[in-house]
Amino acid sequence: MALLAKIGFGLLGTAVAGAGILLSQGFVHVQVVQKQENGTHLHLVLPALAVPIALQLVPRHDLAQAAAQVRPWLPAIDKAASVLGNSPDGPLVTVTEPGERVSVAKSGGSLFVDVNDPREHVYVSVPLATLQSAANVLASRAEPD
DSSP states (O other): OHHHHHHHHHHHHHHHHHHHHHHTTOEEEEEEEEOSTTOOEEEEEEETTHHHHHHHHSOHHHHHHHHHHHGGGHHHHHHHHHHHHHSOSEEEEEEEETTEEEEEEEETTEEEEEEEOSSEEEEEEEEHHHHHHHHHHHHHTTSOO
């Protein structure tokens, strides 16, 4: 019985440590609401650490075009994420027109984008570190095997 308890505690400890590592980088939150009748309503919350891991699992040929497009922008993405990481929290950009609103803000190491127009409402929040690592993984996938 004591052996089973030790095994159980070992498994529980491993699960808790794994969950802690997985959740340590924060979350990516995506919400899309189409405002038309029978429109799509997507609400997705994922551990941020899963994004670069998932990109590694996608076959190279499926990411080739996106990887080639992001490669020239990698220095800008790295620099922007670094500068934003050291900047104070608050709104970065707000654009308001009749019936439309776009806002980009930084808070607690994450970037928040909120777009609201007559057809849909899109909200995305992502840790800045995840943007950097995802861009790096994507750019590395443009290289031949």
